[in-house]
Amino acid sequence: MHTDAIAWSPAGGVRLLDQTLLPAAxxxxxxxxxxxxxxxxxxxxxxxxxxxxxxxxxxxxxAAEQRAAAAGSSGQGxxxxxxxxxxxxxxxxxxxxxxxxxxxxxxxxxxxVERMRRVGEAALQSGERPAAVAARLRAEAQAIWDEDAAMxxxxxxxGVELVPAGATILTHCNTGQLATGGIGTAFGVILxxxxxxxxxxxxxxxxxxxxxxxxxxxxxxARAGIPARVIVDGAAGALxxxxxxxxxxxxxxxxxxxxDAANKIGTYALAVLARAHDIPFYVAAPWSTFDLTLASGDxxxxxxxxxxxxxxxAAGVRGYNPAFDVTPAELITGIVTDRGVLRPPYAAAxxxxxx
Amino acid sequence: MHTDAIAWSPAGGVRLLDQTLLPAAxxxxxxxxxxxxxxxxxxxxxxxxxxxxxxxxxxxxxAAEQRAAAAGSSGQGxxxxxxxxxxxxxxxxxxxxxxxxxxxxxxxxxxxVERMRRVGEAALQSGERPAAVAARLRAEAQAIWDEDAAMxxxxxxxGVELVPAGATILTHCNTGQLATGGIGTAFGVILxxxxxxxxxxxxxxxxxxxxxxxxxxxxxxARAGIPARVIVDGAAGALxxxxxxxxxxxxxxxxxxxxDAANKIGTYALAVLARAHDIPFYVAAPWSTFDLTLASGDxxxxxxxxxxxxxxxAAGVRGYNPAFDVTPAELITGIVTDRGVLRPPYAAAxxxxxx
Numbered sequence: 001m002h003t004d005a006i007a008w009s010p011a012g013g014v015r016l017l018d019q020t021l022l023p024a025a026x027x028x029x030x031x032x033x034x035x036x037x038x039x040x041x042x043x044x045x046x047x048x049x050x051x052x053x054x055x056x057x058x059x060x061x062x063a064a065e066q067r068a069a070a071a072g073s074s075g076q077g078x079x080x081x082x083x084x085x086x087x088x089x090x091x092x093x094x095x096x097x098x099x100x101x102x103x104x105x106x107x108x109x110x111x112x113v114e115r116m117r118r119v120g121e122a123a124l125q126s127g128e129r130p131a132a133v134a135a136r137l138r139a140e141a142q143a144i145w146d147e148d149a150a151m152x153x154x155x156x157x158x159g160v161e162l163v164p165a166g167a168t169i170l171t172h173c174n175t176g177q178l179a180t181g182g183i184g185t186a187f188g189v190i191l192x193x194x195x196x197x198x199x200x201x202x203x204x205x206x207x208x209x210x211x212x213x214x215x216x217x218x219x220x221x222a223r224a225g226i227p228a229r230v231i232v233d234g235a236a237g238a239l240x241x242x243x244x245x246x247x248x249x250x251x252x253x254x255x256x257x258x259x260d261a262a263n264k265i266g267t268y269a270l271a272v273l274a275r276a277h278d279i280p281f282y283v284a285a286p287w288s289t290f291d292l293t294l295a296s297g298d299x300x301x302x303x304x305x306x307x308x309x310x311x312x313x314a315a316g317v318r319g320y321n322p323a324f325d326v327t328p329a330e331l332i333t334g335i336v337t338d339r340g341v342l343r344p345p346y347a348a349a350x351x352x353x354x355x
Numbered sequence: 356m357h358t359d360a361i362a363w364s365p366a367g368g369v370r371l372l373d374q375t376l377l378p379a380a381x382x383x384x385x386x387x388x389x390x391x392x393x394x395x396x397x398x399x400x401x402x403x404x405x406x407x408x409x410x411x412x413x414x415x416x417x418a419a420e421q422r423a424a425a426a427g428s429s430g431q432g433x434x435x436x437x438x439x440x441x442x443x444x445x446x447x448x449x450x451x452x453x454x455x456x457x458x459x460x461x462x463x464x465x466x467x468v469e470r471m472r473r474v475g476e477a478a479l480q481s482g483e484r485p486a487a488v489a490a491r492l493r494a495e496a497q498a499i500w501d502e503d504a505a506m507x508x509x510x511x512x513x514g515v516e517l518v519p520a521g522a523t524i525l526t527h528c529n530t531g532q533l534a535t536g537g538i539g540t541a542f543g544v545i546l547x548x549x550x551x552x553x554x555x556x557x558x559x560x561x562x563x564x565x566x567x568x569x570x571x572x573x574x575x576x577a578r579a580g581i582p583a584r585v586i587v588d589g590a591a592g593a594l595x596x597x598x599x600x601x602x603x604x605x606x607x608x609x610x611x612x613x614x615d616a617a618n619k620i621g622t623y624a625l626a627v628l629a630r631a632h633d634i635p636f637y638v639a640a641p642w643s644t645f646d647l648t649l650a651s652g653d654x655x656x657x658x659x660x661x662x663x664x665x666x667x668x669a670a671g672v673r674g675y676n677p678a679f680d681v682t683p684a685e686l687i688t689g690i691v692t693d694r695g696v697l698r699p700p701y702a703a704a705x706x707x708x709x710x
Contacts, residue, residue, distance in 0.1 A: 234621020
């Protein structure tokens with residue numbers, strides 16, 4: 001199942017649901033060219049680790065198509081056509097680098113654009129015409145999207161067994177259709193448990209500063225008909241203390257080889273609180289979120305965002321606004337992936353899943 | 356030192372700084388009568404456990420003065436004058452009860468209005484004229500205010516020794532001049548440490564949903580020239596994990612006889628996180644915050660506020676919005692009071708301080 005968060009635009013380009021306006025307004029953007037896709041990713045018009053990978057891939061494919069269409073067939077030979085179209089290896093590398101740099105923490109973004117770059121360069125090296133190169137890029141972006149949808153479905157199937165009947169599930173940020181190419185990661189598990197009739201109830205952290213929980217997860221929960229309450233982030237601990245949370249599940253933006261997981265700011269605190277209250281804490285993510293080049297979470301780059309997201313006026317003090325934090329593997333009960341539920345010790349489990 | 360958060364209005368009534376508009380606008384309200392003071396307290400135009408006690412006391416005194424002024428001297432005897440003025444024991448009890456019910460969690464509110472009621476009833480029983488009764492009420496409200504300012508100063512003196520040189524202090528909500536009748540409680544300790552040249556640095560939780568940290572504490576920190584950063588509530592744990600917090604200090608709205616402390620939602624999570632990171636966690640409060648009639652925090656009533664404070668639109672889900680949580684005594688390193696720093700075991704320390 002594909003979400004309406006993203007689509008190929010009939011006009012060429014990519015159609016994005018502007019998530020900064022939700023839930024007040026459902027408005028679509030026509031994204032044309034690399035610069036505009038970078039802006040949309042940076043401003044969180046499209047967000048969610050898997051979805052920004054998909055969006056970047058589609059943006060790159062759409063930009064290549066437009067170059068190919070403008071070039072047409074010159075009859076001067078394929079290399080000259082590619083040059084004329086500007087659809088060269090140099091352009092491809094620059095566009096891929098620009099997209100990958102839009103946000104630093106989620107590895108899915110660089111993973112997806114790197115995959116696109118390799119496909120495009122291979123097509124160029126084998127002397128394909130611009131239109132054929134662009135078609136290959138579009139097919140690859142579509143594959144990334146389709147595979148993510150399949151990974152979400154697999155995550156939901158794998159994770160549903162972790163959810164006891166009647167459980168109250170606490171989640172953070174947004175991990176659903178608005179964050180992925182399918183039913184979601186942590187949200188995919190929630191949706192699967194709901195559809196199996198487990199009678200679950202969800203508590204959604206609003207997730208300051210950008211309120212992806214209060215705006216986006218709330219919207220998705222309501223559309224799915226799942227009983228849910230939104231809380232401020234500071235209330236999660238008090239709910240746990242009162243025995244009102246049975247399990248916590250979040251997404252991830254990058255998972256290191258030892259199982260340390262970067263995710264939206266506030267996730268680490270939830271993991272500490274869950275441990276203090278003996279509540280299982282799960283992370284759900286597709287395989288594209290794992291970065292086996294990093295030994296531990298210490299090496300994950302953490303995006304620092306502008307203080308204006310926190311401070312709505314010139315209060316005269318600074319803001320400090322890291323967008324993510326890292327939850328150490330020892331606080332994670334299990335990692336739900338499309339390759340099954342990984343359990344500690346994670347280094348071994350992740351290596352086995354990679355093999 | 357008195358804050359400009361509250362004043363006797365030259366027009367009669369009470370002048371309040373409307374804290375819901377800070378820091379964008381500095382606007383004063385002229386509060387006339389019990390109903391308007393209840394509204395101001397309920398809507399958090401005036402807030403902070405000590406300050407709402409002061410505001411309620413001043414509001415009661417001002418309402419009594421207006422009744423006394425309207426009555427004048429009828430020459431029909433004192434009891435008849437009081438009756439005519441409507442300045443009766445019945446009115447006093449009803450007004451006190453109405454004010455005390457405006458918000459349920461902070462005990463300072465009921466403590467202050469109960470003190471006012473006793474003084475007023477004693478004056479009425481001894482047959483004083485309405486103007487004299489009103490004057491006694493005004494003097495008592497002023498005493499409550501002055502005593503709070505003195506308690507804040509004493510808290511600052513007692514707490515300053517807990518702050519190491521160069522410490523980064525994390526605080527939650529607002530506990531300064533906008534929350535008290537003086538320099539503040541937790542903020543009083545921060546201000547005292549700053550004035551002693553300890554070279555401190557403050558991290559202020561923004562404190563959702565009403566952002567008393569991001570709006571009010573930030574404003575007070577800037578006015579005091581204290582180096583400070585505002586963070587979202589979810590970032591506190593990640594900062595602690597990186598070793599960037601040396602101590603946590605918050606206020607309290609009610610402290611039970613065993614040391615359990617109710618405070619703004621999010622405080623409990625901070626205490627759990629501080630314990631997990633071996634960071635001292637202090638509570639600062641005047642003696643008027645202790646409720647020795649409650650054996651433990653389980654008995655503290657927790658105010659539930661409207662979901663609209665969290666959810667800015669009809670997202671189709673419910674909100675759950677407790678305004679406070681309770682931190683168990685075992686997570687509190689020390690309680691800084693105007694009677695000194697209390698240390699565990701708190702039941703004994705509190706009983707000794709009460710004696």
